[in-house]
Amino acid sequence: MPLDRYIQPMIRELANPTRFMSLSGTLLPWVGGLAAILMIVGLYMVWFAAPADYQQGETVKIMYLHVPAAWLSLFFYMIMATSALGTLVWRHPLADVSQKAAAPIGAAFTLICLVTGSLWGKPMWGTYWQWDARLTSMLVMLLIYLGILALWRAIEEPNRAARAVSILTLVGAVNVPIVKFSVDWWNTLHQPASVFRIDGPTIHASMLVPLLIMAVAFSLVGIALHLAGMRTEILRRRVRTLTILEAERLDAQAA
Amino acid sequence: MSHTFFIAFSYILTALVVAGLILRAVIDHRMQVRALADLESRGIGRRSRRG
Numbered sequence: 001m002p003l004d005r006y007i008q009p010m011i012r013e014l015a016n017p018t019r020f021m022s023l024s025g026t027l028l029p030w031v032g033g034l035a036a037i038l039m040i041v042g043l044y045m046v047w048f049a050a051p052a053d054y055q056q057g058e059t060v061k062i063m064y065l066h067v068p069a070a071w072l073s074l075f076f077y078m079i080m081a082t083s084a085l086g087t088l089v090w091r092h093p094l095a096d097v098s099q100k101a102a103a104p105i106g107a108a109f110t111l112i113c114l115v116t117g118s119l120w121g122k123p124m125w126g127t128y129w130q131w132d133a134r135l136t137s138m139l140v141m142l143l144i145y146l147g148i149l150a151l152w153r154a155i156e157e158p159n160r161a162a163r164a165v166s167i168l169t170l171v172g173a174v175n176v177p178i179v180k181f182s183v184d185w186w187n188t189l190h191q192p193a194s195v196f197r198i199d200g201p202t203i204h205a206s207m208l209v210p211l212l213i214m215a216v217a218f219s220l221v222g223i224a225l226h227l228a229g230m231r232t233e234i235l236r237r238r239v240r241t242l243t244i245l246e247a248e249r250l251d252a253q254a255a
Numbered sequence: 256m257s258h259t260f261f262i263a264f265s266y267i268l269t270a271l272v273v274a275g276l277i278l279r280a281v282i283d284h285r286m287q288v289r290a291l292a293d294l295e296s297r298g299i300g301r302r303s304r305r306g
Contacts, residue, residue: 059258062265069269104279108272116265123258221273228280235287242294249299 015093017234024227031227035220042217045210053207062120064211067195068218069113073141074176076106076222080148081173084166094230096162097237099169100152101229105222107145114138125189133182134190141179144172158237 046064053060079102086095117135118128129135148165155161183192194202201208294300 057258058262061262065265065269105276108276112269112272115268119261119265119268123261225276225280228284232280232284232287235284235291239287239290239294242291242299246294246297246299 017094017097020094021231021234024231028224028227028231031220032224035217035224038213038217038220042210042213045213050207050210056124059120059123060207062116063207064214066113066116066120067211068215069109069116070138071215072218072222073106073110073113073138074179075219076102076109076226077141077145077173077176079226080106080169081176084169087162087166088170094234096158096166097230097233098226099162099165101226101233103145103148103152105225105229107142107149109218109222110138110142110145114142130189132188132190133186134179134188137175137179137182140175144168144175148172158240 042064046061050061050064052058080099083095083099083102086092087099114135117138121130122128148168151165151168152161155164182188183190195208195211203211
């Protein structure tokens with residue numbers, strides 16, 4: 001397959017942390033810069049171009065944060081699940097690095113999604129919280145993220161932690177389709193999908209365009225943070241290896 | 256408009272969380288770079304493993 005011919009050597013090439021460091025170091029300022037520009041454009045459109053909703057008034061402005069945050073919550077979970085497969089199946093040396101960098105970012109966007117949703121719910125639905133399927137499955141998402149972060153801290157040996165966390169991540173991945181399709185499978189207070197639909201988006205272009213720009217901006221912010229996190233994680237592992245090496249050397253000298 | 260509070264709170268909270276993520280990334284990176292430089296200044300470099 002031609003795809004394999006190009007992608008597999010690329011992934012193998014990136015398995016070398018030194019190679020990854022130089023490539024990500026070049027890429028990071030561009031991704032970060034583009035994220036900042038798109039964020040400014042997106043926010044300008046939201047605040048000065050996009051109209052108020054005829055029913056919701058100005059509170060629709062919360063949508064431009066809430067929806068991208070929700071997408072990123074699922075996006076980062078999928079990065080984590082792919083990385084978990086990388087750890088367990090392909091034993092890719094950067095898989096665990098990627099997963100570890102992704103978890104706090106995913107958790108933060110899940111929190112943003114839940115809180116902005118709640119702040120949108122109060123004026124529109126009359127309540128901050130409702131135990132409907134979408135809201136509950138998203139709360140479960142946050143709990144899974146926090147569980148994964150806690151498990152890392154509970155197991156000291158990095159390789160054992162990586163395997164345990166990977167298994168938990170793959171089990172938790174069952175929640176991703178539940179979050180996405182909860183609004184179709186159950187009768188929820190939360191509205192069904194209005195952007196990614198088979199029959200096309202049901203939002204007017206005047207709101208859809210700023211929403212998509214904000215979504216791309218949020219995604220680039222997330223990717224920049226993920227790259228930066230991976231770079232720091234690689235350094236942290238070098239520090240760990242060298243600290244152990246130093247301790248061994250001091251031991252040998254003392255003996 | 257009475258809804259201003261909810262909108263402002265949403266934007267402020269999102270800004271704070273994203274700023275927190277960026278700040279955490281910068282500080283963590285600096286700490287690791289410093290720790291690595293510290294180890295290397297004491298002669299615990301990568302090459303010293305072979306020698």
